[in-house]
Amino acid sequence: MAGTTATERAGTSRGGGTLYRGDLGMWSWVAHRITGVLTFFFLFAHVLDTALVRVSPDAYDKVIETYKNPVVNLFEVGLVGAVLYHALNGLRVMLVDFWSKGPKYQRLMLWVILVIWAGVMAPGAYYMMARTLNDLFGGS
Template sequence: MANQTATSFFSRWLEVLFNYRKHTGSWAWILHRITGLGLTIYIMVHIIALTGLLKGEAAFNEEMALFTSPVFLFGEWLLGALVMFHSLNGVRIALVDFGNGARYHKQILAFVYVLGVLMVAGMAYLIFLH
């Protein structure tokens, strides 16, 4: 019963998500929440991971060796992409709310996408090739 309610809630959510007419800012809004939720989960994982510092140097180095393995480096890059979009779009939101950004929010969003892709490509260079 509870499961059925959850399913209908989710299908209704998907229906609204796909049928709602999306303007320029809608995708920024959707991406901002998805990246934000991801980052909230990540900061908790990060807090737990850093408790390794309490176990001394050997345990910490062992953890760091794991975190610098290829799979984790790829994760770091993915995380960098989430952070990059969320912070650039966050600056856009602050400009719209506190400044005169509502007049040119579409241009800022274009800037967010271009600068974001360039910075994430730069991160790939720093992480994988540097």
């Protein structure tokens, strides 16, 4: 490796930041963190809007009514996708951590959970969006 510095060989760029080549494991790590944060914020908002019923039932009803629109419906599909990915990937992470052969099969397990995720999300998204799609494109 003539011509490269030890810093470059160690994986850092000349600008001082980390140079990561975008391996599949990195993206699964990033997606796991993002889906975890999204789920946390949803639960936080859900607790707040549910607690509103004790303060003012009328205000609660108004908030819930605002949720009945196509944009929120799309966000709900995204939320289900995020929770499902986070749960499946969490199982994979536990297998990698606690199964002696987990690290050897971690990449295969990632592909398996992605296939399961897609297999569940495709019909799930269709059924979750059916009313919205019907209202938008063909309903009465």
